[in-house]
Amino acid sequence: MSRRWKPGRSRRWLPGLLLVSPSILAIGLFVYGLIFWNTRVAVSGRHDEVTPYGFDKGKNFVDLWDDPSWPPAVRHALLFTLVFVGGALLLGAFLAFLMEKGVKAEAGFRAVYLFPMAISFIASGVVWRWLMNPAPPERAVGLNQLFGKAGLDALANDWWQNPRWGMAAMALPAIWQMSGYVMALYLAGFRSVPEELREAARVDGASEWKVYRYVVFPQLRPVTLSALIILGHISLKVFDLIMAIAGKQIITYVPAIATYVEVFDSHDPANGATIATYLLLAVALLVIPYLVWSVRAERR
Amino acid sequence: MSVTTTTGRPGPLRALRDPRTLRALRFTVLLALVLVFLMPVYVLVVTSFKSLQEADPSTAWNLPRDWSLEGWSAAWESLRPGLENSVKIAVSGSLIAAVLGSLNGYVLSKWRFPGADAVFTLFLFGMFIPYQAVMIPLAGLLTDMELVGTIRGLVLAHVVYGIPICTLIFRNYYVTIPDELIEAARVDGAGMLRTYASIVLPVSAPAFAVTLIWQFTSLWNDFLFAVFLGAPDSWPVTVMLNNTAGSGAVAVQYNQQMASALLASLPTLLVYLLLGRFFMRGLMAGALKG
Numbered sequence: 001m002s003r004r005w006k007p008g009r010s011r012r013w014l015p016g017l018l019l020v021s022p023s024i025l026a027i028g029l030f031v032y033g034l035i036f037w038n039t040r041v042a043v044s045g046r047h048d049e050v051t052p053y054g055f056d057k058g059k060n061f062v063d064l065w066d067d068p069s070w071p072p073a074v075r076h077a078l079l080f081t082l083v084f085v086g087g088a089l090l091l092g093a094f095l096a097f098l099m100e101k102g103v104k105a106e107a108g109f110r111a112v113y114l115f116p117m118a119i120s121f122i123a124s125g126v127v128w129r130w131l132m133n134p135a136p137p138e139r140a141v142g143l144n145q146l147f148g149k150a151g152l153d154a155l156a157n158d159w160w161q162n163p164r165w166g167m168a169a170m171a172l173p174a175i176w177q178m179s180g181y182v183m184a185l186y187l188a189g190f191r192s193v194p195e196e197l198r199e200a201a202r203v204d205g206a207s208e209w210k211v212y213r214y215v216v217f218p219q220l221r222p223v224t225l226s227a228l229i230i231l232g233h234i235s236l237k238v239f240d241l242i243m244a245i246a247g248k249q250i251i252t253y254v255p256a257i258a259t260y261v262e263v264f265d266s267h268d269p270a271n272g273a274t275i276a277t278y279l280l281l282a283v284a285l286l287v288i289p290y291l292v293w294s295v296r297a298e299r300r
Numbered sequence: 301m302s303v304t305t306t307t308g309r310p311g312p313l314r315a316l317r318d319p320r321t322l323r324a325l326r327f328t329v330l331l332a333l334v335l336v337f338l339m340p341v342y343v344l345v346v347t348s349f350k351s352l353q354e355a356d357p358s359t360a361w362n363l364p365r366d367w368s369l370e371g372w373s374a375a376w377e378s379l380r381p382g383l384e385n386s387v388k389i390a391v392s393g394s395l396i397a398a399v400l401g402s403l404n405g406y407v408l409s410k411w412r413f414p415g416a417d418a419v420f421t422l423f424l425f426g427m428f429i430p431y432q433a434v435m436i437p438l439a440g441l442l443t444d445m446e447l448v449g450t451i452r453g454l455v456l457a458h459v460v461y462g463i464p465i466c467t468l469i470f471r472n473y474y475v476t477i478p479d480e481l482i483e484a485a486r487v488d489g490a491g492m493l494r495t496y497a498s499i500v501l502p503v504s505a506p507a508f509a510v511t512l513i514w515q516f517t518s519l520w521n522d523f524l525f526a527v528f529l530g531a532p533d534s535w536p537v538t539v540m541l542n543n544t545a546g547s548g549a550v551a552v553q554y555n556q557q558m559a560s561a562l563l564a565s566l567p568t569l570l571v572y573l574l575l576g577r578f579f580m581r582g583l584m585a586g587a588l589k590g
Contacts, residue, residue: 015492016411023404023463024419030434030460031426037437095333098326111576112334118572119565120521122538126561127340130357141357184583237430240523244542259432273436280433287428295421
C-alpha cells in the first residue's frame with residue numbers, strides 16, 4: 001500500500017473501529033440497506049404479493065397522485081403538521097416564558113406540563129377519543145358537554161370527524177403531549193442567556209420588553225430550530241395517535257397510515273413502499289440540513 | 301420625552317408593570333393551564349373507578365357515586381399477557397442498546413478513527429427516519445430470519461433503531477471526560493478496553509440512567525413495530541390496549557378501557573415521577589445539544 005500507511009498510527013484507531021463495527025453493520029443494514037430495499041420495491045411493479053419485482057421506472061411515484069385518496073392524505077398531513085407544530089411551539093414557548101424568571105412551585109408546574117410525554121399515544125388516545133366526541137347538543141359528552149355546562153356552546157363542534165378541518169382537532173392531543181417538551185427546551189434556552197447581557201441592555205435604558213425583543217429572543221433561535229425539526233418529523237410520522245382515536249378512516253388518512261393500509265389491507269407492497277419513500281424524502285429534507293448544521297456547529 | 305414611552309401607557313397596562321401584579325398574573329395563568337393539562341387524567345381516573353353501569357360518556361365529568369374496582373380487575377385480567385411482553389421487550393431492548401451506545405459513544409468521543417464524524421452523522425439520521433420507510437423490507441427480513449412475530453424479533457428491531465439515540469447520549473456525556481485522563485491511561489500502557497473499564501465505565505452511571513429511562517419509555521410506548529412485526533403471542537401492552545379499547549372494540553366497557561389506559565401507562569409514569577431528572581436529560585439529548 002501507499003507509503004503514508006503507518007502501522008503505529010492505525011494501531012491507535014483500529015481497535016475503536018472494530019468495537020463500533022457491529023453497530024456500523026447493523027445501522028448499515030437496517031437503516032441504509034432497508035431504505036435501499038424499500039426504494040427498490042417502490043420502483044417495482046409488485047402490486048400484489050406474487051408478481052416478480054421488475055422495474056417500472058418510477059411509475060408508482062407519478063400514479064400515486066391519481067389515487068383519489070392520496071392528495072387528501074397529503075393535505076391532512078400538512079394541516080396536522082401546521083396546527084400541531086405551531087400549537088406545541090407557541091404553547092411550549094409561552095409556558096417557558098411565564099416560568100423563566102422562576103415562579104412558586106416551579107418544579108410542580110414543570111412536572112405537570114411534561115408528564116403527558118411519558119404516556120403512549122395509544123393510552124392518551126383512549127381518553128381523547130372520548131373528550132372529542134361530536135354527539136349532538138342534547139346528548140353532548142366530553143368537551144362539548146363541558147362547553148355546554150360552561151355556557152360556551154359556540155365552542156362545541158364535531159372535532160376530528162369534520163371532513164375538512166378534522167385533522168386540526170386531531171392535533172390537540174398531540175399538542176397536549178408534546179408542548180411540555182417544547183417548554184423544557186425553551187426553559188433551558190431562556191436560562192442560558194447570560195444575566196449580564198440583560199443587565200447591560202437595562203443599563204442602556206431598554207425596557208423589559210425591549211430586553212426580550214433585542215437580547216433574549218434572538219438567542220433562542222437555535223432552540224426554535226431544534227424544536228421545529230423535532231416536532232416536524234414527529235408530525236410527519238404520526239401513526240399511533242390516529243390509530244388510537246380514529247382507526248383507519250378516510251377522514252384521518254395520512255401517509256404514515258397509508259403505508260400500513262397499502263401493505264396490510266390492499267396487499268400492495270409497491271404502493272406502500274412508494275408512500276414510505278415520499279415520507280422519508282419529506283423527513284430527509286427537514287432533517288439532513290439540520291444534522292449537517294449541528295454537527296458542524298459543534299466542531300467549531 | 302422618550303421616557304414617557306415606558307411609563308406613560310394608559311391605566312390597565314400600567315398595573316401590568318407592577319412586579320407583584322405580574323407575578324400573580326403569571327401564577328394564575330400557569331395554574332389554569334395545569335387544570336387544562338390534568339383534565340384528561342381526571343376523566344381517566346374517575347371513569348376507571350366507576351361501575352360498568354355508571355361508566356358512561358354522559359356522566360364523564362362526575363365523580364363516581366360508589367367507587368368500584370371492577371374496571372381495574374377486568375383491565376388487569378385482559379392486559380396481563382401484554383404487560384409481561386412489554387416488560388420483556390422494554391427491559392432487554394433498553395439494556396442491550398445502552399451497552400452498545402456506551403461502547404460507541406466512548407469510541408466516537410475518545411478513541412476516534414478516521415471518518416468517525418461521518419459515521420456519527422449517518423448514525424444520527426437513523427434516529428429521525430420514519431420507520432415506515434423500512435417496515436416493509438424489515439418485516440421481510442425478520443420473516444427470513446424466522447423472527448417475525450417473536451419477542452426476540454421485536455427486541456432486535458428496537459435495539460438496532462435505538463443505537464443512534466443511545467450513541468448520541470453517551471457520546472455527549474463522554475465528551476465531558478477530560479482527554480488528559482484517557483491520554484494518561486494510554487501512556488501507562490492501558491489499551492482501549494482497559495481504559496474503558498477502569499476510567500470511563502465507573503463514571504457512566506448517569507448516562508446509563510438517562511439512556512435506560514429514555515429507551516424504556518419509548519420501547520414501552522411503541523406501537524408501530526409491534527403491529528408490523530408482532531403476533532398475538534408477542535403483542536406488547538399498547539397493541540392489547542388498542543385491541544380492547546380501539547375504535548373497533550365490540551362491547552364498550554368504559555370503566556375497563558380507562559383503567560386499561562392507566563394501567564398501561566403506570567410503568568412509564570412511575571419512571572417519570574421517580575427519575576424525572578434523568579428523563580429530562582434524555583429529552584434534551586433528543587434535541588442534539590445536550
